[in-house]
Amino acid sequence: MNINGVEIDATFAEAFPMKATRLIVTSQNMKWATLTAEAMTGFATSVIGCGVEAGIERELDPAETPDGRPGIAMLFFAMGGKTLTKQVETRAGQCGLTAPTSALFAGIPGKDIPLGKNLRFFGDGFQVAKRIGGRRYWRIPVMDGEFLCEEATGVVPAIGGGNFLILAESQPQALAACEAAIEAMRKLPNVIMPFPGGVVRSGSKVGSKYKALSASTNDAFCPTLKGQTRTDLSPEIESVMEIVIDGLTEVDIKQAMKVGIEAACSLGATSGIRRISACNYGGKLGPFLFHLHEILA
Amino acid sequence: MTALTFTLKAPTQQRIDVAPLTPDHLTGKTRDEIGAIPLQTGNRQLRADELFAIEGDDAATIEFRGATAKLDYVGLGLRQGEIHVDGDAGSYAGMQMKGGKLAVTGNVDAYAACEMKNGVFVIGGNAGDFLGAALPGNKKGMAGGVVIVKGNVGDRTGDHMRRGAILIEGDTGAYLGSRMVAGTIAVLGKAGEHIGYAMGRGTLLLAQAPAAIPATFNDCGSHTLGFIPLLLKSFAELETPFAGMSEKLKRVRRYAGDMAALGKGEILVAG
Numbered sequence: 001m002n003i004n005g006v007e008i009d010a011t012f013a014e015a016f017p018m019k020a021t022r023l024i025v026t027s028q029n030m031k032w033a034t035l036t037a038e039a040m041t042g043f044a045t046s047v048i049g050c051g052v053e054a055g056i057e058r059e060l061d062p063a064e065t066p067d068g069r070p071g072i073a074m075l076f077f078a079m080g081g082k083t084l085t086k087q088v089e090t091r092a093g094q095c096g097l098t099a100p101t102s103a104l105f106a107g108i109p110g111k112d113i114p115l116g117k118n119l120r121f122f123g124d125g126f127q128v129a130k131r132i133g134g135r136r137y138w139r140i141p142v143m144d145g146e147f148l149c150e151e152a153t154g155v156v157p158a159i160g161g162g163n164f165l166i167l168a169e170s171q172p173q174a175l176a177a178c179e180a181a182i183e184a185m186r187k188l189p190n191v192i193m194p195f196p197g198g199v200v201r202s203g204s205k206v207g208s209k210y211k212a213l214s215a216s217t218n219d220a221f222c223p224t225l226k227g228q229t230r231t232d233l234s235p236e237i238e239s240v241m242e243i244v245i246d247g248l249t250e251v252d253i254k255q256a257m258k259v260g261i262e263a264a265c266s267l268g269a270t271s272g273i274r275r276i277s278a279c280n281y282g283g284k285l286g287p288f289l290f291h292l293h294e295i296l297a
Numbered sequence: 298m299t300a301l302t303f304t305l306k307a308p309t310q311q312r313i314d315v316a317p318l319t320p321d322h323l324t325g326k327t328r329d330e331i332g333a334i335p336l337q338t339g340n341r342q343l344r345a346d347e348l349f350a351i352e353g354d355d356a357a358t359i360e361f362r363g364a365t366a367k368l369d370y371v372g373l374g375l376r377q378g379e380i381h382v383d384g385d386a387g388s389y390a391g392m393q394m395k396g397g398k399l400a401v402t403g404n405v406d407a408y409a410a411c412e413m414k415n416g417v418f419v420i421g422g423n424a425g426d427f428l429g430a431a432l433p434g435n436k437k438g439m440a441g442g443v444v445i446v447k448g449n450v451g452d453r454t455g456d457h458m459r460r461g462a463i464l465i466e467g468d469t470g471a472y473l474g475s476r477m478v479a480g481t482i483a484v485l486g487k488a489g490e491h492i493g494y495a496m497g498r499g500t501l502l503l504a505q506a507p508a509a510i511p512a513t514f515n516d517c518g519s520h521t522l523g524f525i526p527l528l529l530k531s532f533a534e535l536e537t538p539f540a541g542m543s544e545k546l547k548r549v550r551r552y553a554g555d556m557a558a559l560g561k562g563e564i565l566v567a568g
Contacts, residue, residue: 026523067527068543103523128498128561130481130524131441131460133531139524148523 001293003262005269006276008292013163013257013278016286018047018077019084020158020248022057022107023115025096026071030059036099037072040091044076045195048215052087053077053160053246055192066105067148073107075192077160077246084155085113092149093119097140103148106135110154116140117151159288162245162253165203165221165277166264167237173272174239175199180267181243181260188259190252191245203242206281218279237274250288258295298355300381301331305363306350311339312387313348315361316370320378320397323356331356361386365403372399375416388425391418392432394442407451408432413461415441419536426451426470429463429482439463439480445537452489455482458499464532464539474501477562481528483539483546497559502546503566514554514564521548522565 001008025040027033037056044054057073065071076091078084096104097119104115116138120127123140129151130137136151166181168174182198185191193199208216219225220232221240233240243260247253267273278292303318314337323331332346345351353360357378361368366385375394382390385403392408394416404422410429428450429439438457449467459478468486475491477499488507493514502525510516526543533540549565 066530067523068530069523126561128500128563129479130500130528132524132528137524137527139522145520146522146524148527 001296003265003276003296004267006265006273008261008265008296009275009277010291010293011278012280012292013161013290014280014283014286015159015161015163015253015288015290017288018053018079018158018160018246019081019155020075020077020108020246021084021088021110021113021153021155023074023076023088023092023096023153024060024065024071024105024107025074025099026060026065026067026069026103026105027099028069028101030070030072032099032101033059033070033072036096036102037074039095039099041074041076042095044087044091045200047077047079047083047160051078051083052091053192053194054087054091055194055198055246057189057192058186067103069103075190075246075248077158077192077194079160081111081113081155088153089114089118092116093122096149097122097142097147100144105150106153108154108156110156112152113155115151115153116149119147119149120151156248158246158248159250159253160246161286162247162257162288162290163242163279164257164261164292165240165242165275165279166273167221167233167240167275167277169236169238169272169274171239173267174241176271177264177267177273178241178243181264184263185243185245185256185260188252188256190249191247191256193243193245193256195244198243200242200244201240203240203279206285221277232277234274242279250290253288254290254295257290257292261292261296299353300358300360301351301353301356302360302362303345303349303351305361305365306348308364309338309348309367312367312369313338314370315368316373318345318359318361319372319375319380320357320359321374321376323359324378326356328354366406369406371401372397372418375399385422390420391416391444394418404448410439410442410444410463412437413439413442413444415461417442417535418444420444420446420448423448423467424450424454426453427456428454429458429461430454430456438478443532443535445535449486455480455499458482462528462532464537466538474499474562476558477501485538493555493562493564495558496555496562498561500562501564502549503564504542504546506566506568507564510552510564510566511554513557514552515556517551517553517563519548519550522551523547525549525565 041054060071203218204215335342369387382401388406402421407425431438452470471489475494483502552564
């Protein structure tokens, strides 16, 4: 398969089941909603070291938010409900409660996990509960006024680890293609690309020569090792970058991969974009397989 | 299917307890069975069809017509369906409601919505004393649902109230929110004296400043509170002007009290 001169590998991305929730933060203006959302979803690129994968899903108009202020929808993904619970609470407490003018709301129905349920004790007895529309909210007095926080947020089954690789003739060209892909993918609902700017350059393989490590650099795709290891790269490839996608459903991930790959390919072989591939572990890791040719068909 | 309609055959001297006439009790019953239901009136019991002309067949929606002002316990413990009263209702309307909708186009007497748990109760006219309160001697008043009053309310509205919302478009009597445990009462008109008397927790949201803030409530200053738009927006599907008043009511002066009781309640005065 070939799009605009870019070769599409006959391979698949391998993804695994996760648990997810959506939170909505609102603030006095979009600037502060963004700052709060960036803090809450910071250091959340990979579950391996961060516990949770999180990102900004989209901006919300005041008409779309529970309290009629500008807001941001964020998605959080973890390997299990327990970790997600801990991470959501910690992040809401350290980055949401602390952020000026912010309010936090559940953004998805599901099995409830605590959001403001325990944060309320920060109110030292001055906190006030309000049951509104069947949901419980906490008004926690803070120095800038009141922190309004929904008691719980819903957890839903989700999928993590959808991905594709962009192989290019140079590092700037690979990055430009990634940027084009991310810009297109960010318009889609129900997905996040958790790595910095949505792009990861350190794709990994399972295992390592060092016993302590469960994953290590994906040497088959490292361009500087072309003559040193069993490479998967042809001579003209100088740089490979990966886009990882977490989504609420298989359809969401497929759609994001399709849109992203098409945006990257739209730059074409003339811009140095030569191949699109995907990361998998031979089908060993996860039950979800996203075949590139099927998605782009 | 048309609403099951009970029209009073003649104005009565005695009050009539219509508690058995709810959708929960009447669904699945034949017209004869419904007509044979004994209703307490004064010191005797009469068959429903002796008192009312009964028409219609959809027991999920019940209507009362005629000189209805002496019908007590309309919608007692209502769980589902709707009850409409075309005119006034007596005391204890909507008492212990657990769901569904009750609408009275006219006035209601004392203890309306007392110990209500859930559902929606719309009062087209005025309400008497102890709206949304606990029964005498009981400690647990209204614990959920929404009561909308288009007119005025009497004294002791929300006495011992624990949860839910009472939205009053007119004026209130004295002791609004007395001994309140939690919940919200919002008032567009004028609030009477001794507002929030012995209030422990809960919110009294007033569109107009009351004649006096009790000495046992302390001024906490003016604030823009985020929960107010959230709360008011939640009434969007109900027949109340409060749903569209977020902008007018979100900036409030907060008075905390009653300091003679627990002191964690609040009177919020718009402006």
